[in-house]
Amino acid sequence: MTKKKFSHEVLERLFIAVEEDDIVDEHATLPKIINFQCSQEIIRSNYALCLQFWEDGFNRKDLLGLIIKQLKSSELSKKEQMQYKYIRARYKHLRFAQQLYRKKHQTGFLFSKITVFLGRFQDGFRNKQKNHVDFYGEVLRRYHLNIPVWMFVHYSLRHSQLDTAEGFIHYCREQMRTLQLLIAKPQLTGKEFHGVRKIISQQVSYYDTLRSIDPSNQDATQISRFLAAINGLMGNKHDEMVAADMANLKSYDTPAFLDDTIRSRLELLVARYPM
Structure with a gap:
């Protein structure tokens, strides 16, 4: 890379x-x-920019804090909802970059799951669907945003084989x-x-x-x-x-x-x- x-x-x-x-x-x-x-x-420059856009835009604790607050039935403020929206936008942009530029034109499995679940979690709190919020929030909190998974995903993103x-x-x-x-x-x-x-x-x-x-x-x-x-x-x-x-x-x-x-x-x- x-x-x-x-x-x-x-x-x-x-x-x-x-x-x-x-x-x-x-x-x-x-x-x-x-x-x-x-x-x-x-291709190299585009992927590098998309990766930097994701890496520099937020940190794991920022995202985890927003998810935990929503899980505790504390509605996110307008500012926090926008912060969540921007984080998810960075995930989506990098997911598209993986689909476009990687040799197999596929997103890494874990990164893809996180991106999808972030979207479903957002759909849940936007539409007042507590069951969706609880399910996807817990999956993200317990499994996808813990430190070992975060480090593995980060490593794989930086070592993608480009087409x-x-x-x-x-x-x-x-x-x-x-x-x-x-x-x-x-x-x-x-x-x-x-x-x-x-x-x-x-x-x-x-x-x-x-x-x-x-x-x-x-x-x-x-x-x-x-x-x-x-x-x-x-x-x-x-x-x-x-x-x-x-x-x-x-x-x-x-x-x-x-x-x-x-x-x-x-x-x-x-x-x-x-x-």
Whole structure:
């Protein structure tokens, strides 16, 4: 792994980009041609920045303290909820980096579980579901955030085998072909909807990282903003689906039509992406 370190200014740009990656800008559009190129240096630099963004953003005790407070039925303050949100955002961004840049394009097992459980814990306290809060909070507190697991996860993150530039480009094109097949369907199950959202989230994380390292890359910024609009629309829909599922009103996996505002943007992305 590269030991490259980035300045505070680069980290701050990435923080702002991640904050914006679900903002729906109705006027955001794509370049007429997406010039998709990559190099080994870009892969190394992107992963190094994503790892530093995670490492420097919080410590284990910060996160554990928030979880324990919520478990004790002490509602987190607005400031603490935002702190939790930002920590989880750093986990998600690094998870996307692992899926994009690692040779096998998979997140490490423990890191993936922690990221998922952090999300379910957050869904629980947002939707006043104490059983979810208690279950996922205890799992995180007892097993995933204890010191030995934390050290093992940290070591594995710093010793990930990264893919070649050619392998990365092939992976992204395969993801876009999958996206093309999914949006050709009139209705999507919850699992398929989640699959589409995962592809978009990975792509927006890639362009967020690129534009943070090189703010003069206008194409990366433009593509990032367009993908963020899709990400935001799908995130809003996801929250509705989760709330309905938790309230036993409608199963998350019930097939449903994809909103036209989302579909039209996805179709434009697939049309302009260099397959």
